[in-house]
Amino acid sequence: MPARDNVDGVRRRNLATVLDLVHHRRVSSRADVTALTGLNRSTVAALVAELVTLGLLEEGDPVASSRVGRPSPVVHPDPRPVVIAVNPEVDAVTAAVVGLGARVERRVRRPVDAVPTPEDAVTIIADVVRELVAASPRSRRVAAIGLAIPGLVRAEDRLVRWAPHLGWREVPFAAMVEDAVGLPVLADNDASLGALAEHLFGAGRGVDDLIYLNGGASGIGGGAIVRGSLLTGRGGYAGEFGQNRPGVDDPHDRVTSRGTLEDEVSRARVLDLLGLESADEPQLATAIKTATSSAVRVEMRRQQGILAAALGNAVNVFNPELVVLGGYLATHLAWDPPTLDAAVRDTTVPAAWEGTSIVPAALGEDRLLIGAAELAFQPLLRDPGKWFVG
């Protein structure tokens, strides 16, 4: 709450800055850290030394760089501090051990027969966490657990307000996991964490203003990165692009009564037209491309128009540098990029659109786990001095 600032705060922020450079930007030599932070050489040496002592970074022998001058030691994350990222879904619980630098160490997927209740999920997670901890080198120390929840999560207390496809309402899921596992648990909306992951390690690297929309089996979620950090809003529910109702030029193009983006731009509808039961994104992309039926093309075109309208609205409001599309929406983008681009341009203020590009997400299926891991690492990254080696 207090806005005060003291000398200790300087140290905390500088430690965080250095750790952040190595973690997010994969900076590899101490000299680079000096250049990028603008700090004095001796200060950087002390900061890195402290982070090494804390067990967060490792310094290694200089690598031949064929440049004039004394070589600088390489710096990389210590492999020991890890978090466990978890994504409970309707058909499975996926989890992974993730180290600094978004290094996914181990990954397990536990399919479930029926949509899990919160209690089911807690049991599975506790079990998976035990297994992952047991299978990890003994040196690893698990800092926290990060949950990517397919639903709305209240920021202040991590309460799951509503997870439509899981059928959960007002579930204190994070607290339940915390009780069962005995580790700090952080939780956020899955799409928001996807946005965070793409911003830090994916298609949006180095981009401080972007919006992200993801088309999953269960609908469309999203998130926005504003000035380099996740837009949360008052309660933590920001980014619900899928629930928006974009304007449609031709009333016949609207085929659902609610008219929300996720109802209109529906993966299931295209699967139906293709006569497919299910498909992963590459399969779907191929099926669309090779489809002979013109109905598929017409439907894709219809959906594209509505997607463009929704993106146009978002671009007008956020003036982002990048629009990142994941999942089914990336498939949509791949289907006909120039037309989608043009359609968005038509619905935006020219200045706001200029310099914006629409790109597919880059991280693939690890995206949510990387985002959840980042969430779990956040306390450590913000105040590395509080971290103690086990």
Added chain:
Amino acid sequence: MPARDNVDGVRRRNLATVLDLVHHRRVSSRADVTALTGLNRSTVAALVAELVTLGLLEEGDPVASSRVGRPSPVVHPDPRPVVIAVNPEVDAVTAAVVGLGARVERRVRRPVDAVPTPEDAVTIIADVVRELVAASPRSRRVAAIGLAIPGLVRAEDRLVRWAPHLGWREVPFAAMVEDAVGLPVLADNDASLGALAEHLFGAGRGVDDLIYLNGGASGIGGGAIVRGSLLTGRGGYAGEFGQNRPGVDDPHDRVTSRGTLEDEVSRARVLDLLGLESADEPQLATAIKTATSSAVRVEMRRQQGILAAALGNAVNVFNPELVVLGGYLATHLAWDPPTLDAAVRDTTVPAAWEGTSIVPAALGEDRLLIGAAELAFQPLLRDPGKWFVG
């Protein structure tokens, strides 16, 4: 660019924090500053003393507070540092001398016969600034000039990209004013500055996440406050809510071809139905309320539905604590608040809407000038140590 942090930075931030408390939150005693910052008493004493030396604050005798303990000196802004806020519009150039704490000292309005060219506007502004400076007490020192532009302003170099109603395109207006007046000039979009003003001094005081939409004679502009500061986006063009195309339930409710919010929710259309040439907002509100024609009510209802859809989209995405409506949109809100509320609720995710309220703007006609003044004060507020008394 560099993320470094040093001991001097602590001082700079603490000076800024203290000045900010007095300027924005009208904190009035030194003890309050101590409590709110969490800084040590002696530190606050030194900080305030430095700000007094710099000519930014004044300390006065304690005021009787009927509380136990030694009374604390009152602290208030020094009246000497001022900025000049300017709002060039189609029908007039308005300007004011504004001191810290949003104190509007002098205000002048220079009507123009025809829509001014950039050169016309520069001439008028140079003249008005001379007049305002001459009429101000000699002790006043003008820190900068802030321009509220009815158009898109590129953040990096303050270039006016497009001001539709003025008919300006790619005009380096801020630079022109700077050359003519010889003072630092800052510029931003008028609606964005309105959002800033309402956030700091108006209906959005103390609210760190809000969206603001303003209905003016020339259309609908807006801005968003995210985590306590203005959403700029990549180029500075964020907040163009008026150009969005919200979904409409009944196709007949859409009466324009483009279907943008500002085309559909049109003040002119209502004026027409009322048979009025022009009106200010109170007059319009009364005219709507007393109108016998049902056409007016039908039109208002139609517009309300579209406005609600646009607001719903924005609430889903931003999850703001507050939606602030200004100008014609405030009139719309006043016309039937519960129905508008309910209509927005119907188009939003329940969790995102919960805790959000829609309120009218509070600052009236000084809003843009206060926003522009805030912009002009920003360098001073960020780094008070660089300010020198003339």
Added chain:
DNA sequence: GGCATTTGTAGTCAAGGACAACAAATACCC
């Protein structure tokens, strides 16, 4: 092999806020 260049290292310095002790100014209680 000498030299320029870059970077690590060690020691000194200055600045800032915390803290403790004391003084000052008020309200409250008897």
Added chain:
DNA sequence: GGGTATTTGTTGTCCTTGACTACAAATGCC
């Protein structure tokens, strides 16, 4: 009206931090 508790201003000391300087180390280049 006097004593006491409470709150806050004031002063001086201390600790932490990053900057700076000088020097050493390690490389490429001529």
